[in-house]
Amino acid sequence: MRHTVSVIAGDGIGPEVIREGMKVLRRVADLDGGFSFQFTEYPWGCGYYLQEGRMMPEDGMKRLADSESIFLGAVGYPGVPDYISLRDLLLVIRKDFDQYVNLRPVRLLKGAPCPLKDVNRADIDMIFIRENSEGEYSGSGSWLYRGKPNEVVIQDNVFSRHGTERIIRYAYDLARREGRTLTSISKANALNYSMVFWDQVFAEVGSEYPDVKTSSYLVDAASMFMVRDPKRFQIVVTSNLFGDILTDLGAAISGGMGLAAGANLNPERRYPSMFEPIHGSAPDIAGQGLANPLATVWSASQMLDFFGYKSWGARLLEIIEAILTEGRVLTPDLGGNATTEQVGDEVVRKLSESR
Ligand code: NAD
Ligand code: IPM
Numbered sequence: 237m238r239h240t241v242s243v244i245a246g247d248g249i250g251p252e253v254i255r256e257g258m259k260v261l262r263r264v265a266d267l268d269g270g271f272s273f274q275f276t277e278y279p280w281g282c283g284y285y286l287q288e289g290r291m292m293p294e295d296g297m298k299r300l301a302d303s304e305s306i307f308l309g310a311v312g313y314p315g316v317p318d319y320i321s322l323r324d325l326l327l328v329i330r331k332d333f334d335q336y337v338n339l340r341p342v343r344l345l346k347g348a349p350c351p352l353k354d355v356n357r358a359d360i361d362m363i364f365i366r367e368n369s370e371g372e373y374s375g376s377g378s379w380l381y382r383g384k385p386n387e388v389v390i391q392d393n394v395f396s397r398h399g400t401e402r403i404i405r406y407a408y409d410l411a412r413r414e415g416r417t418l419t420s421i422s423k424a425n426a427l428n429y430s431m432v433f434w435d436q437v438f439a440e441v442g443s444e445y446p447d448v449k450t451s452s453y454l455v456d457a458a459s460m461f462m463v464r465d466p467k468r469f470q471i472v473v474t475s476n477l478f479g480d481i482l483t484d485l486g487a488a489i490s491g492g493m494g495l496a497a498g499a500n501l502n503p504e505r506r507y508p509s510m511f512e513p514i515h516g517s518a519p520d521i522a523g524q525g526l527a528n529p530l531a532t533v534w535s536a537s538q539m540l541d542f543f544g545y546k547s548w549g550a551r552l553l554e555i556i557e558a559i560l561t562e563g564r565v566l567t568p569d570l571g572g573n574a575t576t577e578q579v580g581d582e583v584v585r586k587l588s589e590s591r
């Protein structure tokens with residue numbers, strides 16, 4: 237079985253971490269022997285923009301549509317405004333390929349550093365289901381009287397019934413399947429249309445899942461509880477913007493940006509799904525071999541799960557935990573002095589060892 241993967245390494249540390257991710261995926265396929273990956277690499281990103289005046293070619297989406305999945309490093313770099321680089325590459329892919337589920341594990345792996353005190357490590361074990369196609373990220377709005385004294389900007393939050401119901405239903409299904417609790421995070425006390433609607437849909441859909449234990453928090457209180465009492469959260473469903481912010485907070489309590497992975501899923505598989513670390517291009521450390529590739533390896537593990545190779549996905553997580561616990565081969569963000577490549581090599585070495 238051959239799986240087609242489009243690779244967009246992107247900007248900054250993107251190419252550095254993706255190189256290690258591809259190396260790991262190739263080794264997994266070699267060891268398994270029953271499947272392989274056909275990677276097609278696209279040089280799109282800010283460098284491409286500076287030469288071509290666009291983030292990807294006109295037929296870029298058509299080319300990506302031919303593959304089963306996309307492996308993405310990071311997008312965005314000084315010199316190109318973020319609202320162009322991100323909207324015209326990352327966000328357009330998520331939206332046009334209807335990758336409406338952004339699944340982000342917030343789990344404190346064995347051996348990972350945690351800044352929280354008085355918290356039982358095993359209690360940081362959540363899966364965020366972030367709405368990934370609309371909400372605060374709809375890209376709709378207007379800018380009136382630009383540059384004039386009466387200037388007005390309006391950014392629309394779009395919550396369709398279809399979009400809200402399907403993400404909430406996805407989260408209920410996951411909670412039911414895993415026998416875990418489901419928490420909805422919203423803000424209906426201030427956002428009197430979008431979030432009142434969100435809460436209503438959460439209750440409506442919930443009536444079909446009487447077996448799933450639920451809670452509902454306002455986003456401000458939820459951020460406080462994530463730090464003070466993270467065991468309250470198991471499966472979590474929230475809007476696009478809240479999910480973005482809370483999963484960086486999640487990364488901070490579970491080992492840092494170098495360990496946080498995410499999958500952008502089109503559950504119906506009509507379009508490719510995309511796997512990426514949740515961190516950005518980290519211009520402050522780019523080009524120096526300092527980037528931690530383990531978030532990307534975790535995203536590779538999510539890709540393996542998606543393709544149905546769950547035992548390989550789990551194996552990669554065990555290897556990440558072994559690397560963290562041993563503490564010998566770690567990048568500087570985790571207190572070590574290994575390079576990006578050395579960490580990737582260590583994953584490959586451990587993979588080979590285990591067979
Ligand atoms: P960032 O995630 O790139 O970096 C935040 C901090 O975390 C930095 O100090 C960085 O050095 C550190 N960090 C991030 N990843 C790391 C890794 N793998 N190993 C070690 N340290 C790591 O966020 P930012 O600085 O706000 O954004 C930089 C650029 O990336 C911007 O253009 C932003 O829009 C873009 N961005 C892209 C994505 C994406 O492509 N998915 C995500 C977030 C931000
Ligand atoms: C993420 C990123 C993106 C987001 C940005 C770069 C548009 O922060 O994947 O978390 O906000 O979704």
Ligand code: MN
Pocket residue numbers: 480481484514
């Ligand atoms: Mn983010």
